[in-house]
Amino acid sequence: MALPDNAKEMVLDYIEKKSKTKSKFYLKDFYTIFPDEGPRTVKNFINKLVGEGILEYWSSGSSTMIGLKGAGKQAGAEGE
Amino acid sequence: MAKHETPLLDQLESGPWPSFVSDMKLEAEVRAKNEAGIEFQIPVDVVDDLMGVLELSYVHGRTHWKHGGIVGVFGYGGGVIGRYCDQPEMFPGVAHFHTVRVAQPAGKYYKADYLRQLMDIWQMRGSGMTNMHGSTGDIIFLGTRTEQLEEIFYELTHNLNTDLGGSGSNLRTPADCIGSSRCEFSCYDTNALCHFLTNLYQDELHRPAFPYKFKFKFDGCPNGCVASIARSDMSFIGTWKDDIRIDQEAVQAYIGGEIAPNGGAFKGRDWGAFDIQKEVIDLCPTECMWMEGKELKIDNKECNRCMHCINAMPRALRVGQDTGLSILVGAKAPILDGQQMGSLLAPFVEVNPEDDYAAVTEVIESIWDWWMEEGKNRERLGELIRRAGFQKMLEVTGIKADARHVSEPRCNPYIFWKEDEVPGGWERDVKEYRKHHKR
8 A cells, every 4th residue: 555645744744743842753664554564564654754854853762763854853952 | 382271181091091081182192283284174272171161061071062953964864963061151162163074995994094084174174083983883083163054074985985973863884894805704794794784775874764773784604793783783794504614623723722722822921732522512502513423513503603612613614605694673771771782683683685685685675664753753773673573573674583583581471473373363163163063
């Protein structure tokens, strides 16, 4: 199965809905948006959105989270 | 004179072991003198400030680092770990102190020239401090500023043909022993397999795909020089199917003292004459060896690959010729359920570069598919196996259970069959049953 045409909007809607409580998400959280798709398809799509500059990775070093670019604590807050 | 007073760090230098404090002081001095005329791109006193913040952490009994960040290089979701100091005014040299993971060559084969080039990049663009092949296994560059990351990445990839390693929820930098390139015990070419899988799984290395970290390590034989059984979620250990090769003449040469046992490792003291009974046969954990007259015999089906006899008498005993590897899964450090060693999943897998190691990649991908689907956030494979059961993993990988998967006698007396495992399923012919069993 292919992702729906409005997949990007679905991801952004999901992030928007949760934005009051979270600014960063685990990759697995995005699986729930596309329950019929395999994890690899969703991973590739999320990575594409990171490549397009819509989302960004945040890494603790041991695990990785994904958020809307510019949302939550940013590099600027670290004196950059 | 040192930029910061560090009495607590200084005290660490007084112990019997080489001290990282001495190393840091040396690097701080080298940077201050700069006899090589390096055009430092980050503060020259980065190492002094690092010692300062460490001293302060010891005084306060708490860390002054902030952990994690969005820093990285374009297109990669791993390889760089953000670190910031929470006392940037006091220690401006380490306001940013990001870690860069660098993939090492297979088998860690280096030329001095290559190492110098690595350090040329790092001394100019970073702190000059590294953690070479520590517990993570790869090359770790410790401490640089955000604006240097793309520069370092460009120079590593374009000038040194070297990639970043893995961090975060990615496949981590695969690591291997020297394998058959130099070691006669090796049952497969670890360098070739490690390099092949590193290239094949580039996407998994650089783009977060998993619930948490995932590590591959490759040992050419059960001696386990990279300790893959303890250090990797998926461990590939060389093994053999046929018999240990015995050169009876060489056995006698060991007994007669003509060849030193253990490669001559015990020669500093008077260890006495080599006693094959005491030093080899009686130490066999499965008691599968004995002497018949002047012949050494091995009951190969009992051998559990402890490697002791082969290590003790390498010129008399050699690994078999029908070689491949065993795959073990689930090793991890503590967090949940304590630390675990790997559990044997595939007792023998063919290693065939001709078909792109199809037998190996099939097992890897079936495990990944299951873990990506079923693993909880931040759940290691070993924890998923504990939660869902080893039996479930056998089911998803299509590997048939056998005695070698059993680690201990069962403690649960119940056997839960599935319908397709029972002849005839759940349907029964009641009339037939009643012929033999009255109401």
